[in-house]
Amino acid sequence: MSTLLFERSLPRFxxxxxxxxxxxxxxxxxxxxxLVERDEPELPAPGWVHVDPLLSGICGSDLATLDGRSSHYFxxxxxxxxxxxxxxxxIVRDETPGAGGTALAAGSRVVLQPVLGCAARGIEPPCxxxxxxxxxxxxxxxxxxxxxxxxxxFCAETGGGWSSSGLVAHSSQLYAVPDALSDADxxxxxxxxxxxxxxxxxxxxxxxxxAVLGAGTLGLLVTAALSHLSVAGRxxxxxxxxxxxxxxxxxxxxxxxxxxxxxPSDQLARAVRRRSHSLSYGGSPGTTTTLSGGADVVLxxxxxxxxxxxxxxxxxxxxxxxxxGMPGKVTVDLAPLWHRxxxxxxxxxxxxxxxxxxxxxxxxxxxxxxVAAAQRTGRLVSATYPLTRFEDAVAHAGAAGRxxxxxxxxDVRHPGLGTExxxxxxxxxxxxxGPNERPARTSTQRGKGPAR
Amino acid sequence: xxxxxxxxxxxxxxxxPTLVWRGEGFxxxxxxxxxxxxxxxxxxxxxEDPYAAxxxxxxxxxxxxxxxxxxxxxxxxxxxxxDDVSLPLPPMEAPDVRQMVIExxxxxAAEAGVDDxxxxxxxxxxxxxxxxxxxxALGDRVYDAFAPNGxxxxxxxxxxxxxxxxxxxxxxxxxxxxxxxxTSDLLVYVNIxxxxxxxGHKSVATGxxxxxxxxxxxxxxxxxxxxxxxxxxxxxxxxxxxxxxRLIAESGVKVFQIETTLNNDTFPSGFGFLQKREWxxxxxxxxxxxxxxxxxxxxxxxxxxxxxxxxxxxxxxTSVQAGEVEAVHARTLEHVWAQQGVDVEGQxxxxxxxxxxxxxYNVNSIMNPILVACLGLGYFFNMYRGKPLVREGGVVxxxxxxRPEFHPGHxxxxxxxxxxxxxxxxxxxxxxxxxxxxxxxxxWYVHLYRTGHAYHGVHPFYMWxxxxxxxxxxxxxxxxxxxxxxxxxxxxxxxxxxxxALEIASxxxxxxxxxxxxxxxxxFMSDVR
Numbered sequence: 001m002s003t004l005l006f007e008r009s010l011p012r013f014x015x016x017x018x019x020x021x022x023x024x025x026x027x028x029x030x031x032x033x034x035l036v037e038r039d040e041p042e043l044p045a046p047g048w049v050h051v052d053p054l055l056s057g058i059c060g061s062d063l064a065t066l067d068g069r070s071s072h073y074f075x076x077x078x079x080x081x082x083x084x085x086x087x088x089x090x091i092v093r094d095e096t097p098g099a100g101g102t103a104l105a106a107g108s109r110v111v112l113q114p115v116l117g118c119a120a121r122g123i124e125p126p127c128x129x130x131x132x133x134x135x136x137x138x139x140x141x142x143x144x145x146x147x148x149x150x151x152x153x154f155c156a157e158t159g160g161g162w163s164s165s166g167l168v169a170h171s172s173q174l175y176a177v178p179d180a181l182s183d184a185d186x187x188x189x190x191x192x193x194x195x196x197x198x199x200x201x202x203x204x205x206x207x208x209x210x211a212v213l214g215a216g217t218l219g220l221l222v223t224a225a226l227s228h229l230s231v232a233g234r235x236x237x238x239x240x241x242x243x244x245x246x247x248x249x250x251x252x253x254x255x256x257x258x259x260x261x262x263x264p265s266d267q268l269a270r271a272v273r274r275r276s277h278s279l280s281y282g283g284s285p286g287t288t289t290t291l292s293g294g295a296d297v298v299l300x301x302x303x304x305x306x307x308x309x310x311x312x313x314x315x316x317x318x319x320x321x322x323x324x325g326m327p328g329k330v331t332v333d334l335a336p337l338w339h340r341x342x343x344x345x346x347x348x349x350x351x352x353x354x355x356x357x358x359x360x361x362x363x364x365x366x367x368x369x370x371v372a373a374a375q376r377t378g379r380l381v382s383a384t385y386p387l388t389r390f391e392d393a394v395a396h397a398g399a400a401g402r403x404x405x406x407x408x409x410x411d412v413r414h415p416g417l418g419t420e421x422x423x424x425x426x427x428x429x430x431x432x433x434g435p436n437e438r439p440a441r442t443s444t445q446r447g448k449g450p451a452r
Numbered sequence: 453x454x455x456x457x458x459x460x461x462x463x464x465x466x467x468x469p470t471l472v473w474r475g476e477g478f479x480x481x482x483x484x485x486x487x488x489x490x491x492x493x494x495x496x497x498x499x500e501d502p503y504a505a506x507x508x509x510x511x512x513x514x515x516x517x518x519x520x521x522x523x524x525x526x527x528x529x530x531x532x533x534x535d536d537v538s539l540p541l542p543p544m545e546a547p548d549v550r551q552m553v554i555e556x557x558x559x560x561a562a563e564a565g566v567d568d569x570x571x572x573x574x575x576x577x578x579x580x581x582x583x584x585x586x587x588x589a590l591g592d593r594v595y596d597a598f599a600p601n602g603x604x605x606x607x608x609x610x611x612x613x614x615x616x617x618x619x620x621x622x623x624x625x626x627x628x629x630x631x632x633x634x635t636s637d638l639l640v641y642v643n644i645x646x647x648x649x650x651x652g653h654k655s656v657a658t659g660x661x662x663x664x665x666x667x668x669x670x671x672x673x674x675x676x677x678x679x680x681x682x683x684x685x686x687x688x689x690x691x692x693x694x695x696x697x698r699l700i701a702e703s704g705v706k707v708f709q710i711e712t713t714l715n716n717d718t719f720p721s722g723f724g725f726l727q728k729r730e731w732x733x734x735x736x737x738x739x740x741x742x743x744x745x746x747x748x749x750x751x752x753x754x755x756x757x758x759x760x761x762x763x764x765x766x767x768x769x770t771s772v773q774a775g776e777v778e779a780v781h782a783r784t785l786e787h788v789w790a791q792q793g794v795d796v797e798g799q800x801x802x803x804x805x806x807x808x809x810x811x812x813y814n815v816n817s818i819m820n821p822i823l824v825a826c827l828g829l830g831y832f833f834n835m836y837r838g839k840p841l842v843r844e845g846g847v848v849x850x851x852x853x854x855r856p857e858f859h860p861g862h863x864x865x866x867x868x869x870x871x872x873x874x875x876x877x878x879x880x881x882x883x884x885x886x887x888x889x890x891x892x893x894x895x896w897y898v899h900l901y902r903t904g905h906a907y908h909g910v911h912p913f914y915m916w917x918x919x920x921x922x923x924x925x926x927x928x929x930x931x932x933x934x935x936x937x938x939x940x941x942x943x944x945x946x947x948x949x950x951x952x953a954l955e956i957a958s959x960x961x962x963x964x965x966x967x968x969x970x971x972x973x974x975x976f977m978s979d980v981r
Contacts, residue, residue: 263871263872264871267871267872270867270868270872271871271872273896274896277894278895279895279899286859286861286862286863286900286904287860
């Protein structure tokens with residue numbers, strides 16, 4: 001059974017970092033990720049079950065890890081070697097209670113909530129965050145009967161979604177997938193939950209101007225979540241949702257998902273200025289640099305030094321910048337943050353979303369399923385690859401925007417198969433030529449596109 | 453040799469290729485046999501002694517006005533307003549006609565002992581002029597006498613302390629103009645009538661007005677029903693201005709209107725071939741054409757723009773008349789038509805036009821895509837009397853690179869209009885309803901208009917409304933050689949060559965259309981029968 005394994009190897013880590021200088025995802029072939037044959041992981045404790053992945057997405061945090069650009073902060077809360085893949089829709093092998101006690105029959109389709117909190121780690125009593133349902137803020141992710149790992153996909157004992165030999169999951173991590181959702185919809189539920197949590201965690205008020213920086217998977221899902229949740233009354237309704245999207249297909253999708261305006265990133269500040277009736281100063285006359293007012297809330301779905309600086313330049317005094325995209329070590333001028341008393345907040349993972357008006361408190365994942373169903377977020381899955389073509393898959397994910405794609409995923413349903421969507425058409429792939437090798441670093445088929 | 457009138461050439465096999473402007477460059481195009489090419493009349497002979505003619509006009513006013521010296525007295529408040537940088541095109545060689553007229557007016561005021569004199573550039577919602585532009589328009593002598601003392605100002609349509617509400621016309625149009633001008637004992641307006649649209653009551657009612665007032669005639673409804681706004685009696689735009697102008701007069705504002713006309717001697721001698729008929733090009737003209745077009749073709753657009761905007765036109769004064777507004781303007785229009793009128797028989801299926809590097813709103817600036825549309829559909833399309841050159845449902849073909857480039861200092865709201873409005877709609881009525889007010893009242897645009905050199909926030913809307921009549925009239929607009937994305941953003945069709953454009957046009961006008969090309973500039977007006 002094929003598994004993509006990420007091992008601790010400083011030379012390979014360095015090679016990946018060098019290669020990624022030529023573009024995100026370029027380092028997969030020389031980095032610490034290898035395709036190996038591996039048995040299924042063992043169940044670590046009672047309450048755990050095997051899950052066979054169907055689709056497993058490639059996330060921005062995965063790319064950062066493969067590129068060797070991930071923050072050193074995470075070193076102590078991951079354990080090696082690990083199998084990446086935390087965006088997972090799969091099949092549970094045995095009957096088990098799911099999250100919230102819902103019974104899951106053997107063979108049920110499930111989405112993984114990957115955070116390895118106190119319940120998964122067998123820690124009793126749970127930490128205050130887990131006790132409050134805020135599993136994303138768990139303070140015990142390096143403790144308990146599991147080795148360190150903030151999520152499945154970063155823990156040596158659980159396996160991950162990038163494997164056809166399956167992974168193990170605690171029953172508290174599993175959510176049943178409604179029949180109406182396709183596998184593609186379901187594999188986007190985890191990042192959608194991140195988006196939902198970010199939106200509901202941001203102090204958005206009725207009539208606010210909200211700017212979304214970036215329109216990759218996370219930016220588009222934030223847009224989708226904001227649109228759906230405001231209509232549903234789960235959050236306030238902004239007067240304008242402005243999305244900075246570099247590529248034309250991203251702009252189109254952002255509009256489809258509810259953006260009031262979706263424009264090139266370098267135009268976003270101008271749009272925010274106009275919507276917020278601000279003045280602008282700095283730069284030559286007529287150019288927009290620092291706004292006197294600005295957006296009430298900026299959701300930065302990129303997390304780069306440039307995007308953070310851009311966010312600080314377009315948020316209003318006493319406004320909020322929410323870092324939704326995973327940042328690393330960045331150098332940013334914080335003078336505007338200080339001078340304008342801007343709140344800079346992180347938005348990570350999920351938990352329980354608090355009650356609002358007539359709406360009771362609810363797990364983030366429950367809302368994410370709603371958003372995925374209402375917005376058909378599976379449309380963002382642009383291509384899937386077999387594990388054997390992991391180098392192509394990662395390269396595609398690293399250049400997704402430039403190549404007209406959004407979400408790239410591994411198709412683990414039929415090893416060796418992949419699909420690609422073009423204009424809504426989904427084409428079955430064919431098995432790439434040649435057998436997998438062991439170790440299978442040498443991908444059996446190289447090419448720019450996914451398997452066809 | 454007497455000057456030759458404009459005429460309509462029918463293209464046959466012996467007709468040489470036609471010169472066509474393409475923004476900051478030009479080239480030769482072979483038009484289909486049977487096409488018509490309309491050439492402007494040759495330049496009218498200029499007045500031999502402009503200063504004497506100006507003095508004569510001021511001393512012998514038209515209509516119910518006394519000679520200017522009789523209106524001047526010590527202790528009075530005199531305001532002299534003048535057209536801004538948008539006229540003439542290209543900017544004329546020094547001395548500018550405004551300088552000649554204003555020097556004469558000021559000499560008379562000095563002789564009469566008038567001390568309280570203020571000069572006002574009648575910007576309406578245009579950008580403020582730079583010192584160089586003001587010096588060029590007024591001359592160093594006037595500039596140095598007035599500017600250092602704060603007596604040379606530029607109308608500020610957003611200055612509540614210097615606007616005066618005059619009242620409403622019978623149609624409910626609010627009239628609000630420059631307070632200093634309105635409260636002066638005498639308002640002298642110095643105009644340049646480059647085209648028939650300029651002048652008359654439009655000078656004061658538009659040039660010195662506020663947005664509150666301008667919006668009553670600068671809107672899609674008025675523009676669509678101005679057929680054309682180069683023909684005052686058929687222009688809703690002018691009807692509204694005339695109502696406002698009469699209200700201003702009735703309110704007691706005494707306007708002494710001075711209108712001037714220029715000949716269409718447009719290009720300096722080095723570029724003289726640009727206004728000649730191609731079959732009359734000498735060997736030297738051909739050599740100049742080859743050298744110039746090749747050089748411009750290889751020159752980066754930014755540099756080519758600088759070169760072309762540095763050109764000064766040898767325009768010369770052909771008439772000057774002064775006195776009461778309507779009497780003056782009627783005489784002015786006679787002179788404009790004498791210079792620019794061309795009789796044309798019948799309409800055409802396809803109207804083609806090369807668009808040059810300059811229009812009224814990008815002097816020393818960039819011709820952005822919105823201004824491209826405005827020059828082609830707002831100006832050249834509307835240069836008619838009677839009926840449009842192109843038939844209803846016909847096609848307009850324009851040559852221009854239509855790069856999505858903007859001058860951020862001059863056209864900041866244009867950038868946002870292009871990025872935020874045009875992707876939503878190209879319908880003038882819809883953008884008027886949904887977007888205009890937010891742009892018009894945007895504090896940043898207001899700030900840049902008042903303190904920088906920016907056109908008012910609402911100005912790109914006006915430029916688009918300028919196209920409203922053409923947009924409602926024609927079936928398709930095709931831009932040859934334009935940036936495809938920018939052209940599509942405007943709602944037009946891009947084509948890489950005239951042949952491609954004709955192929956595209958055939959969907960609208962059939963396979964054997966008639967074609968008429970306007971050989972602009974020099975400018976002319978078609979009297980279409």
